[in-house]
Amino acid sequence: MTEIFKNLIAGEWAASGNASRNINPSNTNDVVGEYAQGSVDQLNDAVAAAKAAFPAWSRSSPQERYEILKKASDEILARKEELGKLLSREEGKTLAEGIGEAGRAGQVMAFFAGEALRLSGEMLPSVRPGVGVEITREPVGIVGMITPWNFPIAIPAWKIAPALAHGNCVVIKPADLVPGSAWALVDILQRAGLPKGVLNLVMGRGSVVGQALLQHKDVHAISFTGSVATGRKIAEACIASSPMKKVQLEMGGKNPLVVLDDADLKTAVEAAVTGAFFSTGQRCTASSRLIVQAGIHDRFVEACIERLKGVVVDDALKSGTHIGPVVDQSQLDQDLKYIQIAKDEGGKLAFGGELLKRETPGFYLQPALFTETTNSMRISREEVFGPVANIIRVKDYEEALAVANDTEFGLSSGICTTSLKHATHFKRNAEAGMVMVNLATAGVDYHVPFGGRKGSSYGPREQGAYAKEFYTTVKTAYTLA
Ligand SMILES: NC(=O)C1=CN([C@@H]2O[C@H](COP(=O)(O)OP(=O)(O)OC[C@H]3O[C@@H](n4cnc5c(N)ncnc54)[C@H](OP(=O)(O)O)[C@@H]3O)[C@@H](O)[C@H]2O)C=CC1
Numbered sequence: 001m002t003e004i005f006k007n008l009i010a011g012e013w014a015a016s017g018n019a020s021r022n023i024n025p026s027n028t029n030d031v032v033g034e035y036a037q038g039s040v041d042q043l044n045d046a047v048a049a050a051k052a053a054f055p056a057w058s059r060s061s062p063q064e065r066y067e068i069l070k071k072a073s074d075e076i077l078a079r080k081e082e083l084g085k086l087l088s089r090e091e092g093k094t095l096a097e098g099i100g101e102a103g104r105a106g107q108v109m110a111f112f113a114g115e116a117l118r119l120s121g122e123m124l125p126s127v128r129p130g131v132g133v134e135i136t137r138e139p140v141g142i143v144g145m146i147t148p149w150n151f152p153i154a155i156p157a158w159k160i161a162p163a164l165a166h167g168n169c170v171v172i173k174p175a176d177l178v179p180g181s182a183w184a185l186v187d188i189l190q191r192a193g194l195p196k197g198v199l200n201l202v203m204g205r206g207s208v209v210g211q212a213l214l215q216h217k218d219v220h221a222i223s224f225t226g227s228v229a230t231g232r233k234i235a236e237a238c239i240a241s242s243p244m245k246k247v248q249l250e251m252g253g254k255n256p257l258v259v260l261d262d263a264d265l266k267t268a269v270e271a272a273v274t275g276a277f278f279s280t281g282q283r284c285t286a287s288s289r290l291i292v293q294a295g296i297h298d299r300f301v302e303a304c305i306e307r308l309k310g311v312v313v314d315d316a317l318k319s320g321t322h323i324g325p326v327v328d329q330s331q332l333d334q335d336l337k338y339i340q341i342a343k344d345e346g347g348k349l350a351f352g353g354e355l356l357k358r359e360t361p362g363f364y365l366q367p368a369l370f371t372e373t374t375n376s377m378r379i380s381r382e383e384v385f386g387p388v389a390n391i392i393r394v395k396d397y398e399e400a401l402a403v404a405n406d407t408e409f410g411l412s413s414g415i416c417t418t419s420l421k422h423a424t425h426f427k428r429n430a431e432a433g434m435v436m437v438n439l440a441t442a443g444v445d446y447h448v449p450f451g452g453r454k455g456s457s458y459g460p461r462e463q464g465a466y467a468k469e470f471y472t473t474v475k476t477a478y479t480l481a
C-alpha cells in the first residue's frame, strides 16, 4: 500500500480520510507521493494545538529557539540535494534551481536562528518626571500561513522561521499542488525539537482548509503568497473577522526590465532571458515586460533570440535542462491563452511559444518572446506567470521610466545601463519595492526585505530583520519609579 504523508497536529502525524496525488509535471506518469487532504475539523484541531502551545512557546528562551532553528538549518543544508530533487520533481524547476531553493531555505533558518538572539526593545524617559517607558515586542500569537506552489520550500521557510524566532505558533497550509517540500520542512523542524503544537501542518484545498483558517477566531494573523484575486479575498476575510486579523500579502508582478542604448548588451540579454524565462517564468519577480530603447532594440531582440535558441527545455531532473516544464495543465492553459491574446492584440511572436514533446509526458512549453507590443496591451498589463515576455520599444530614458511605472503592480523593477546618472535616477524613481541595476528582476537575497508596492503587496515586508514588523506586536509600558 502507498504511504500517505499525514498532517502534523499537536506534534503527532494525523491521518485524514482523503489524500491527493502529487504529480511530477516533467512526467505525469510519476506520482511523487500521496498527501493527506485535511478537513475543517483537522484545521480546528491544529489551531487548538497552537493555542495550547502558545503560552509556553511565547515565553521560551531565545537560546531554545536559536538551537531548534539552527538544527533545522543544519539538516536542510546537509540534505539539500535530496530536498532539491523532491522539489524539482513536484514543481518542475530544474535540479540546480531546486537544490538552490532548498539551500536558501536552510540559510533562511540560520538567519532567523540568529534573529531569535537579537530580540530587542527600548527604554526611554517619559515626558513626565519620575516615569520610565519600556518599548518591547511580543509575538502576534497564532499565525496562519497560506503558501503557493512556485517556491515550495523557500516560501514556507521564510514565513515559518521568523514566526518561530519571534515566539509565535503556526498553522500552515501549503499549496495542494506541491505539498511534499513543505511536509519535509515541517518534519525537519519538528524533529529539531519544537514542542508539540508550536508548528502544525494541514495540507488540503484552499477552499476548505484555507477558508477555515481565515475564519478561525483564534488565529491572529495571516501571511499569504499567491495570486492577486485570492490575496484580495484573504484581506477582506481578515478585516471582516472579529477580532480583525493582521495580514501580510505577497502577490503578483508585471516586472519591467529597462534596457537603455548604453547598456552592455551581454549583461542585458542575460538579465532578460534568465529573469523572464528561468524557473519557467513562474516567479512573481519575473522580468515579464522588457522595455527597450530604440537604438539598441534590434540588436537586443536578435541577441535574445540567439540566447533562447541555446536554452534547453526538458525534464527538470535531467542534466543539461535549463528550463523545466510548466507546473500543471491549468497553468499551461493560462500561458497558451496569453500567447494567443498577445497574437490577437498585434504582438509579433519573435521566438517560441510552441508546445514541446519530450521523452516523458509533461507540460513542456518553449519560451515565448513577443516584440512590437505596447504597454496598453493585456500581455503588458496582466500577470501570465509562465515563460512568456514581451518587448516594448521606447525612445528615451524618460519614456522608459514612465512605461516601467505604468502598471498596477510594483514588486521588482530593473534597469540595464552604464550610466550612473540613469541608474541613480531609476533607483530613486522606480515605483517598486525592489530595484535591480544590471541584474534580472528575479533572484533576491534571503537576509534583506522582500516585497512590493501598489497591487503587488500589502502589509509589512517579509524576510530579513524587517520580518519582525509582521511577526511581533509592539507594547509600550509606563512605570512610576
Ligand atoms: N505571486 C506569487 O508568488 C504567485 C502568484 N500566482 C498567480 O496565481 C495564479 C493561480 O495560481 P494558484 O495556485 O491558483 O494561486 P492562488 O492564489 O489561488 O493560491 C495560492 C494559495 O492560496 C490558497 N487558496 C486559494 N483559494 C483560497 C481561498 N479562497 N481561501 C484561502 N486560501 C486559498 C491556495 O490553495 P490551493 O492549494 O487549493 O491552490 C494556495 O495555497 C497563477 O497563475 C499566478 O498568476 C500563483 C502562485 C504564486
Ligand SMILES: O=C(O)CCC(=O)C(=O)O
Binding pocket: 150, 151, 225, 282, 283, 284, 285, 441, 442, 443, 444
Ligand atoms: O525571485 C525570487 O528570488 C523570489 C521570487 C518569489 O518569491 C516568488 O516568485 O514568489
